[in-house]
Amino acid sequence: MRTGNLILFVVDASGSMGARKRMIAVKGAMLSLLLDAYQKRDRVGLITFRGQNAQLLVPPTNSVELAERQLRQLPTGGRTPLPAGLQLADQVLTNHLKRDSALTPLLVLITDGRVTSSLSGHLQQIATGLAQKKMAALVLDSEQGFVRLGLARQLAQWLGAHYLLLDELQTESIVRQVRLSLG
Numbered sequence: 484m485r486t487g488n489l490i491l492f493v494v495d496a497s498g499s500m501g502a503r504k505r506m507i508a509v510k511g512a513m514l515s516l517l518l519d520a521y522q523k524r525d526r527v528g529l530i531t532f533r534g535q536n537a538q539l540l541v542p543p544t545n546s547v548e549l550a551e552r553q554l555r556q557l558p559t560g561g562r563t564p565l566p567a568g569l570q571l572a573d574q575v576l577t578n579h580l581k582r583d584s585a586l587t588p589l590l591v592l593i594t595d596g597r598v599t600s601s602l603s604g605h606l607q608q609i610a611t612g613l614a615q616k617k618m619a620a621l622v623l624d625s626e627q628g629f630v631r632l633g634l635a636r637q638l639a640q641w642l643g644a645h646y647l648l649l650d651e652l653q654t655e656s657i658v659r660q661v662r663l664s665l666g
Contacts (some may be wrong), residue, residue, distance in 0.1 A: 487524030488665055489543055489586040490516060490581055493572045495594040495625065496531040497563040506531075506557040513541070513550055516661060517652060520545040526586065528575060529554075532568030534561035539571060543579055558581030563597055565638075569609045576616065588618035589664055591657075592644070595626035596600055596634025610641035620644030621664045623657065 494509050516527050527550065528543035541553040569592075576588050590613065613620070622644045624635035624640065639646035647660060 486585040486587060487520075487526060487545075489576070489583075489588045490525060490527045490541070490661060490665075491543065491575060491588065491590050492527070492529045493537075493568050493590060493594075494529065494531050494532040494591045495563060495565070495568070497561055503557075508654050509593060509655055510554045510557060512657035512661065514547060515654065515658050516549045517545065517550055520547075525603070526579070530568055530571050530575065531558070532564050532571075533558065534564070535567075536564055537567040537571040539575060540569065543575070550604065554566075563594075565594060565596070566606050566609050568594075569606070571614060573609070573613055573616075576613075576618065587665075588616070589660055590618055590620040590642070590644070591623065591624045591664075592620065592635075592638070592642070593625055593657075594635055595624065596636070596638050597626075606638070607641050610638055614641065614643040619664055621660060622646045623660065624648045628657055 492509055496506055514626050520527060526543040526545050529541040530537055531540050541550050544550060572590060620642045622635055622639035626635060636646055649656060
């Protein structure tokens with residue numbers, strides 16, 4: 484019997500440039516992955532982080548209808564509490580893997596790596612803690628502009644994740660990279 488994947492998107496929805504476009508691309512990618520999730524026994528979820536905290540916007544599901552309902556409101560703006568997003572991802576992955584240990588987890592983090600949180604000093608600790616889990620991780624760097632700080636690349640190293648710089652974040656490129664990461 485085939486085991487499914489648990490694909491957990493963790494997406495920066497802060498006020499940085501392109502947040503609205505980023506969220507639309509992620510919505511399209513999630514719905515595309517969910518269309519064939521039932522046959523593959525996959526579950527797809529979405530955590531966004533913005534303002535002061537992170538939110539589980541779409542609990543891991545294989546239901547396109549549920550995801551569409553949850554994705555109607557895609558709030559953006561505010562600060563970038565990246566550590567809170569990773570902490571919530573850790574909780575969600577831990578809880579779902581306790582219920583179904585056969586799931587293969589994939590963390591898909593879409594961020595430019597910039598942090599505007601008082602927890603920024605703990606970011607490396609949180610990321611390396613996540614790397615200890617038996618999961619695959621993919622960091623899609625959404626940093627734009629002429630001067631690039633490379634913070635998402637550093638974060639990918641701490642997570643033990645595959646890293647990609649995406650100059651143009653689109654639904655198709657996200658889906659392609661997720662499918663490549665799943666093998």
